[in-house]
Amino acid sequence: MHNKTITELSAGLEAGDFSSVELTQTYLDRIHSLDKQVNSFITVTPEIALEQAKNADAQRAAGNAGLLNGIPLAQKDIFCTKGVRTSCGSKMLDPFVSPYDATTITKFNDSGAVMLGKTNMDEFAMGSSNETSWYGTVKNPWNQETVPGGSSGGSAAAVAARLAPASTGTDTGGSIRQPASFCGITGLKPTYGRVSRYGMIAFASSLDQAGPMTRTAEDAALMLNVMAGHDLRDSTSVDEAVPDYTANLNDSLEGLKVGLPKEFFSEGLNDDVAKVIESAVKEYEKMGAVIKEISLPTSNLAVPTYYIIAPSECSSNLSRMDGVRFGHRCEDPKDLNDLYIRSRGEGFGPEVKRRILVGTYALSEGFYDAYYVKAQKTRRLITNDFNQAFDDVDVIMGPAAPSTAFKIGELTDDPITMYLSDIYTIAVNLAGLPGMSIPAGFVNNMPVGLQLIGKHFAESKLLNVAHQFQKETDWHLKAPESFK
Amino acid sequence: MSTLDKSDVEKIAFLARLGIDEQDIPEYATNLSNILDMVEQLDSVDTEGVKPMAHPLDAVQRLRADEVTEVNDRENLQEHAPETAEGLYLVPKVIE
Known part of the structure; x- marks a missing residue:
């Protein structure tokens, strides 16, 4: 079953x-x-x-x-x-x-x-x-x-x-x-x-x-x-x-028009994984799909853009975990800041802390435009690349x-x-x-x-x-x- | 190169009201500096005249009529709070 x-x-x-x-x-x-x-x-x-x-x-x-x-x-x-x-x-x-x-x-x-x-x-x-x-x-x-x-x-x-x-x-x-x-x-x-x-x-x-x-x-x-x-x-x-x-x-x-972004098949891709993907694409050719190489030139900007936008939004979203209304609260807080700092310090693991710190930094006074707004702009460039690619192909x-x-x-x-x-x-x-x-x-x-x-x-x-x-x-x- | 030192990390951690162990600060400083170096690739991209993108479909916030639609669910919601009394959330004394 x-x-x-x-x-x-x-x-x-x-x-x-x-x-x-x-x-x-x-x-x-x-x-x-x-x-x-x-x-x-x-x-x-x-x-x-x-x-x-x-x-x-x-x-x-x-x-x-x-x-x-x-x-x-x-x-x-x-x-x-x-x-x-x-x-x-x-x-x-x-x-x-x-x-x-x-x-x-x-x-x-x-x-x-x-x-x-x-x-x-x-x-x-x-x-x-x-x-x-x-x-x-x-x-x-x-x-x-x-x-x-x-x-x-x-x-x-x-x-x-x-x-x-x-x-x-x-x-x-x-x-x-x-x-x-x-x-x-x-x-x-x-x-x-x-x-x-x-x-x-x-x-x-x-x-x-x-x-x-x-x-x-x-x-x-x-x-x-x-x-x-x-x-x-x-x-x-x-x-x-x-x-x-x-x-x-x-x-x-x-x-069916299939686009293969050349940036997805370059440096960093394991050779054996590449072969599996290539044979899958051949399977689609057999089914009558038309394969075409395309380019997403801003692909290299995706990871850095993401690692500003995602941590910034996470630092804001996770501020609700404050030990007051739900979730973990530390023992015997001596004042309100101590309650926040220790509850959050004890409740979150290292990766979450890393991202909250990056996001807090990126959103802090004097850095907001240089990081968050800049990333929102590169985000649009990345999106424009996809939109352009989809003028020519049905699926990537x-x-x-x-x-x-x-x-x-x-x-x-x-x-x-x-x-x-x-x-x-x-x-x-x-x-x-x-x-x-x-x-x-x-x-x-x-x-x-x-x-x-x-x-x-x-x-x-x-x-x-x-x-x-x-x-x-x-x-x-x-x-x-x-x-x- | 963005290099964050111990005092930068302490300052950011306080802004986030986030407790981190003294002994872990150097590692956070290195991690954060590396992440900031990685994102600095964006500095070289020309974004003159590009409109910042906040929503993938460029949607705008919808508004609804200002009418009461939700019932008061305070007791149910406060059941899982660490400490409450008479419908209030309790925290250490803020004003002397």
Whole structure:
């Protein structure tokens, strides 16, 4: 049962082959026996899951099954879940039991989905390896000496290890696509504003976006059908009609214009990863796509631009963690400053502190124009490059990450090299575009992800392009040996 | 080259009300200096006349009618606060 996709599970539930309670119990048992190998969950919620499963079965019996009726899901611990600890991977929020649900959680609940638990992640989503989590490193199910990627590393590892059929992630600079690539699953970061950020703990508000992490593109379409939409509670969510994302999955790719940015295939890209990506592109040629080299000349500005904008916004967003209204508070504060300084000093880990310090510096008096405003200008140049490229092509393709998963501990002393593991994904967030990573092959038994980038609101196109590849290849069906 | 020294780091940390251990300050100073060096690549880019981009879709803030829509949920929200009394959040004495 645990190797089935959402599509197959829904069919099984509908046919009465198994109930949601049975299905949910199967996954809870797998989590119980196998998750110690990967540490992908921070909190498992068996009582909630079985209760929701029972309700889902009753709803189906009564003939009103929602879109994801009875399907167990793992939720990234960045989404507020009423009555359940919502830690964001941080000691700061370890005591925080959310008093409300994020819009995304409400939507999944309304669709009849079942929550298995909350997945591990880099602290406040700041990291590319899941090593910054206060709850310990997540291990990559394909090789437990390597990282799963980050920040949605727990969500990626849980799906790869068949501990959940699908999960949610969030992506600020690559946090869905890079772990999807490292763990060999399908991950979609929608257009900025497509999915509500209400109740999703903010890291960098002008970049953050939630999306599905699944086995297949078809499942990602089913998840996005539930997640997408305008929300009055998120003023940055976009008021655009939500199409049925499954409607165009089977469109032909004959004549599809694919752009390969030459900057994505230059220095820094592992040779073996490059070969996997090249053969994936050949697969698309066989399907009738027209391949064309393009240029995104400002690609080299993406990482520096991001490392001003993201820390600046994070330093502002995380000021709410002050030890007064929720979360960790230090013992015996002697005055108000001592309360703030020690609560925050004890509650945050080193990477979060680094980013708060960089952001505070960049926003401080006398530096704001030189850093933040300058980065907002280079951000527009990066976006203009993409817009120009999309005059000529339908989809941009390239690697999701410069390498396969690296070893645990390999980059922890070198923040800048760690930052560069997001070199191909960051620009997509800056421009607010939708992006995907889909399994495209292996290097030394470790998965490689192909990145697909589309125009704003072109999620249907990306899902179509991904689905057609998955009809011709079976990389997305491979499971790590110890979790088959 | 941006080089931040110990006193710079202490000043920034205080602005952020962020406690950092004395022994970790040199490492933060090095990390931050390296990050600032990396972002200084942007200085050489000509951005004359480029409009700063705050929202990827250049959306503007929407306004709604000024009507009460949310219920007062204070008790529920304060349940998870470290210390409250009579509907207020408690902190150490600020005014003598």
